[in-house]
Amino acid sequence: MKFSEPSFRTQLVFVASGVFIGLLITSQFRSSVPTSSYPSDELAIKKELIKNFLDDQSLLKSKIVVLRDEIGKTQDQSKNLGDQKLIETLNELKKSVGLETAKGDGVEISLNDGVLVKRDEVDSIDQSLIHAADLRDLINVLRSARAEAISINDQRILSNTSITSVGNTILVNNFHLLPPFTVVAIGDTELMSQRLTDVNALPDLYKRQKSKNIQFSFAIKNGLLAPVYNGDFSVKYMKPVNNPT
């Protein structure tokens, strides 16, 4: 092999390439999102605490449903006392704010993490997981397709529902939900189907369905049910404006 002294230009090219590669490797490592580093005992305590809160939450929510039901029955009985119009107005409003089970034709959507992925064992950025943002996008699409009532895993979705995630946990109405997710939407089945099959309406979901094996499908169904809202209606700051008539 014949050796010759590389020219200054060649040396410069090699040095620049080396530096560039070094920078890329560094930024590659830096861009990886840190995984949880909580010791296992802390995680166990956290899980136990969450379980306790969730048990309490289920109990409180069922208590709310029972109380609302009891109040409703008592109010219905007072129809005889001449308040019929008032009670009818109230019942109509209850229906509009999700305090009555909605029934009708609609679409049932199934969403699940990738087949082989274990939610507890992967980082929250894993693309094979269903994220809160996916559910928000889906609900937004259903609303734009004029869905009349929506629920996710039997949690009624109202205009004041928040869908957030903390790590791998998804909270709907601040209630802890785990996949598989079943989204029920009652309304115009044709319009909802059109929107759900539009790849541009749900680009990220369709992309990951193809590449990361997340499971996403829907079917038109008759006689679907969206259960009654069992959360709170906190109104502390909002006041009615009494317009002069």
Next chain:
Amino acid sequence: MTIRERELSLLITSIVVGLLIAVQSRAFTDVASVFGRDTRADAFRELQILKKSNEKLEDEISDLQNQLFKTNDQEESLKAIREEIEKYEMLSGRRDVSGPGVSVTINGKVQDIWLTDMTNELLSAGAEAISINNIRLVDATNGFDTIPNGEIVLNGSILKPPYEFQAIGDKATLRSALEQPQGIFQRINQSLSGLEVKLMEKDLITMEKVL
């Protein structure tokens, strides 16, 4: 080293550089596309949310128990029914409402997902009523939709920047939730460039009924 070997080394180096660039850009794209939109794992945030949520549910139970108690007295019962009607009229957008809160302005072009996410963050922070560019968001309001020319439509109206959210609720809580580290403001600014996001606390926000 012969010229041929040198060329070969350069070629291999270039390929490696190219591969690294590709891997790097994919890593960034993946992080931005989905995960810029939600907060990362936080051992205590979930506990805080659940604790607060249970407190709210307990308050609701206490209100409902009071209401049930009032049903024994006809006059009190009627009063409770009227209060309930008023509350549901406000929540469903059948009444003009007012209260303290915040105004958030996003000046610049954004995708509809960011409007969905901002709405969600406001709700999560306890907003009781929200409007965007004077359109109140209630159950009867349709979701955000993007039409082929890229414009965002809500309830049949085209929304144009600046997007101005108004939210009635606790001013300090709303502000701290939006401005917290890894909060929506930080996530929007990390994911989109050239945007101006501003928050103003307001003593009185008024929203008109929509139904």
